[in-house]
Structures are given as structure tokens and as C-alpha cells.
Amino acid sequence: MNEAYHASLKVITTLESHGYQAYWVGGCVRDRLLGKEPVDYDVTTDAHPETVQRLFSKTVPTGLQHGTVAVIQDGQMTEVTTFRQETGFTDHRRPRQVTFVKDLSADLSRRDFTINAMAQDRYGNLYDPFKGAEDLKRKVIRAVGKADMRFQEDALRMVRALRFMAQLSFQLDAETEEALLRQKKLMRYLAVERVTMEFHKLWKTRQPSQALELLWRKDLFSDLPPFHRWNPSTLDPSSFTRLDDIKDPQICWALLLYLYGARGPDITDRLHSLRLSSKEVAFIRKIYQLALGWHLTESDEKDGKRLLLSEGLDVLSKSLITASRMYGWEKGNVQTLQQALKRWYREMPVHGPEDLQLNGQILLESVGRKPGPWIGQVIQVLLEKVALGEISNQRELLIQEGCRLVQDS
Ligand code: ATP
Numbered sequence: 001m002n003e004a005y006h007a008s009l010k011v012i013t014t015l016e017s018h019g020y021q022a023y024w025v026g027g028c029v030r031d032r033l034l035g036k037e038p039v040d041y042d043v044t045t046d047a048h049p050e051t052v053q054r055l056f057s058k059t060v061p062t063g064l065q066h067g068t069v070a071v072i073q074d075g076q077m078t079e080v081t082t083f084r085q086e087t088g089f090t091d092h093r094r095p096r097q098v099t100f101v102k103d104l105s106a107d108l109s110r111r112d113f114t115i116n117a118m119a120q121d122r123y124g125n126l127y128d129p130f131k132g133a134e135d136l137k138r139k140v141i142r143a144v145g146k147a148d149m150r151f152q153e154d155a156l157r158m159v160r161a162l163r164f165m166a167q168l169s170f171q172l173d174a175e176t177e178e179a180l181l182r183q184k185k186l187m188r189y190l191a192v193e194r195v196t197m198e199f200h201k202l203w204k205t206r207q208p209s210q211a212l213e214l215l216w217r218k219d220l221f222s223d224l225p226p227f228h229r230w231n232p233s234t235l236d237p238s239s240f241t242r243l244d245d246i247k248d249p250q251i252c253w254a255l256l257l258y259l260y261g262a263r264g265p266d267i268t269d270r271l272h273s274l275r276l277s278s279k280e281v282a283f284i285r286k287i288y289q290l291a292l293g294w295h296l297t298e299s300d301e302k303d304g305k306r307l308l309l310s311e312g313l314d315v316l317s318k319s320l321i322t323a324s325r326m327y328g329w330e331k332g333n334v335q336t337l338q339q340a341l342k343r344w345y346r347e348m349p350v351h352g353p354e355d356l357q358l359n360g361q362i363l364l365e366s367v368g369r370k371p372g373p374w375i376g377q378v379i380q381v382l383l384e385k386v387a388l389g390e391i392s393n394q395r396e397l398l399i400q401e402g403c404r405l406v407q408d409s
């Protein structure tokens with residue numbers, strides 16, 4: 001068991017020693033029953049959020065109005081949520097009202113799927129009123145209670161159902177799937193940010209294609225923001241398997257855009273419509289563009305190093321993987337080229353202007369010319385020469401070469 005587990009155990013023990021109930025709940029119980037190491041260990045308790053804040057010296061109110069407080073101990077964060085019931089779902093998104101309750105099973109009944117609605121105490125007793133453990137064995141995602149109603153309350157649960165399917169390699173329970181198809185139009189009410197967040201988790205699963213194929217086959221994309229506006233001209237759903245075993249959200253977004261037929265300015269618009277940050281948009285667009293026009297081979301060392309200098313290793317490696325999936329290249333060739341990129345990068349004495357033994361100021365003083373755009377241009381040429389091993393990274397040599405370049409220009 002890891003540190004996160006021990007931190008959460010301490011939280012449970014402290015709460016119990018003050019007379020409160022406390023259990024592990026949700027994803028961590030599910031993952032442990034599956035024999036997987038949980039990502040995080042969430043705790044649920046009948047203690048009110050203010051009590052949790054009082055009992056622990058370091059807390060962060062991550063979602064106080066919903067009853068969630070993060071407890072920090074030994075550098076580990078444990079999310080502690082007060083038993084609650086949710087009512088007043090009016091916009092198919094979020095509950096209008098959250099009521100704290102004293103009963104664990106009431107809290108479990110507000111959770112989305114039976115496999116996520118289990119709790120466990122520190123003595124190993126499992127609380128599983130909706131037979132989640134049985135569904136884990138049957139490998140099905142089944143809604144807690146009436147699936148139609150649960151999807152009407154919060155339409156994101158439909159997206160989550162598909163995400164968990166891919167994450168666990170499970171099937172949708174037949175009734176849950178029928179309800180999903182009946183309620184799919186409600187996905188239109190969803191805030192894009194929440195959809196994008198679920199996709200972010202989907203991209204980290206082994207087989208996002210499981211979810212994507214169902215989304216496509218059952219025409220769910222046409223109700224799912226922002227995809228409902230994307231309108232692909234032609235798309236072969238079997239091509240979704242190209243996204244499997246990548247587990248990198250940036251590459252997956254770039255590939256999905258490609259499969260959706262986005263080209264040119266469409267790419268930026270679509271990335272923005274996913275509400276990704278501007279930094280993320282710029283990075284993914286770069287990956288996409290480089291991948292689309294990829295022509296580098298192992299013999300193109302100079303071009304490769306130039307590109308590494310301007311784009312960096314991360315962008316270039318990710319573009320290569322993207323290109324290999326776009327065009328269906330052989331794995332072996334891609335690996336060789338990937339290794340070449342890493343080798344070239346290691347060999348380069350400089351990776352950016354900050355590594356150069358000369359800066360604009362020194363160059364300016366040495367040349368004795370009026371400042372202007374020439375400074376940046378000369379630094380760039382010198383940087384490239386050093387990166388390619390044509391001249392060594394020594395200040396005197398760089399000044400000499402810089403003066404020569406200025407005279408020639
Ligand atoms: P993962 O390990 O992939 O994070 P998880 O089960 O922890 O999976 P989270 O999204 O972190 O999933 O949510 C934590 C728990 O909160 C879930 O297990 C579930 O019980 C509950 N939950 C989360 N979102 C919803 C929702 N929209 N409707 C109902 N219950 C939800």
C-alpha cells in the first residue's frame with residue numbers, strides 16, 4: 001500500500017476516534033476490489049465539513065458547498081466528503097440543493113454507477129447496497145436506481161458511463177444502455193468543460209476506441225457538445241482504434257481532430273471550443289501540423305536537429321507518434337526514429353538561446369552597432385551553428401563569428 005493509502009487511513013482513524021463514521025468510497029473501493037492500485041483514496045464521513053476542518057491541522061476547502069474538504073498530511077491529499085443527498089436537478093447538470101445526512105446508504109444512493117457506489121471501513125467490511133461487487137464480476141456499468149432518471153438528473157453520467165467502459169473494459173448493462181439512448185439528447189445541456197474533463201480521463205485509458213465507437217455507432221456525438229458542431233464529412237469508426245494504447249491527451253486530441261477531418265483554421269477553432277487553455281491549444285496545434293507534414297527520416301540529422309531546436313523534443317516526439325497513427329506506419333520504424341530524435345537531442349550542445357555562451361547584450365557591445373532586429377537574427381544563426389556542431393559554444397569564438405556575420409550582412 002502506498003503513502004496515499006496510509007494518509008487516508010489516518011484520516012479515517014482520526015474521524016472515528018472523535019466518534020464519527022468514516023469510510024473509503026467510490027473509485028478506490030472499486031479499484032481495490034479489481035486488484036488495481038487506486039489513483040486516490042476518497043473518504044466519506046458523517047462529520048460536517050467545518051468539523052473536518054477543525055479536526056485536521058491542514059485542510060483546503062476544495063468544494064465546501066458540496067461538503068468536500070481536502071486534508072493534507074505528510075504531503076498527501078485526501079478528499080473528505082460529508083454524506084450528502086442531492087436534490088433539485090433542474091438543468092440536467094448539477095443539483096440545486098445539497099443536504100448533509102447521517103446515513104451512509106443515502107450517500108451511496110446519489111452516486112452514479114453501482115461499481116462506484118460502494119464503501120469500505122478500515123476493518124475491511126464492504127457496504128454495497130446496490131450490488132456493485134457483483135457488477136464488477138459481471139463487468140458491467142449499471143446505473144444506481146432508475147437509469148433514465150439518473151441520466152436526466154445529470155447528463156454527464158452518460159459520458160462517464162462510456163468513459164468507465166473504456167477504462168475498465170466493461171460493457172454497459174442493457175437497461176442502462178437503453179436509458180442512455182433514450183436520454184442522449186440531454187447531453188446538449190452539458191458544459192463543455194465537464195465533457196472535456198471526462199475525455200481527458202478517457203485518453204488515459206487503454207482503449208478509448210471502446211467509448212468512441214459506441215458514441216459514433218449510436219449517433220451520440222451529434223448531441224454531445226462541442227462535437228455536435230463538428231460535422232465530419234467521412235469517418236470510419238474502426239479508425240478509432242488508432243487512439244488506443246497512447247494514453248497521452250495531447251496526441252489523442254490531435255488524432256481525433258484528424259479523424260474528424262479538421263484541417264487548416266478549423267483545428268484552432270475546434271481546440272478552443274473544447275475550452276482547452278491557450279497554451280494547450282498552441283501545443284496540440286503544433287503537434288498536429290508537424291505530424292501532418294512529417295517528412296523526417298533517420299538520415300535527416302541536420303533537419304532533425306534544426307527542428308528540435310525550434311520545437312523541442314516533447315513536441316517532436318509527440319508529433320512523430322501522431323504521424324505514425326495518422327498514416328499507419330510500422331512500429332519498428334517509428335521506434336528507430338524516436339531513438340534518433342532522442343540521440344540528436346542529447347548530442348546537441350545547446351537547446352535554446354539560454355544555453356548559448358553569448359547573449360544579445362554582449363553581442364551588441366562587441367559589434368558596436370545600433371540595436372535592431374539583427375541581434376536576434378545573429379543569435380539565432382549562432383545558436384543553430386552550435387546546435388549542429390559547426391562551431392563550439394565558446395564566447396570568444398561566438399563573438400568572432402557574430403562580427404563576421406554582421407559584416408557579411
Ligand atoms: P477515477 O478513479 O477514474 O477518478 P472515480 O470513481 O474516482 O474514478 P471520480 O470522477 O473521481 O471517479 O468521482 C468520484 C466518485 O464520485 C465516483 O466514484 C462516484 O461515486 C461519484 N461521482 C462522481 N461524479 C458523479 C456524478 N456525475 N454523478 C454521481 N456520482 C458521481
Ligand code: MG
Nearest residue numbers: 027039040042
Ligand atoms: Mg477519482
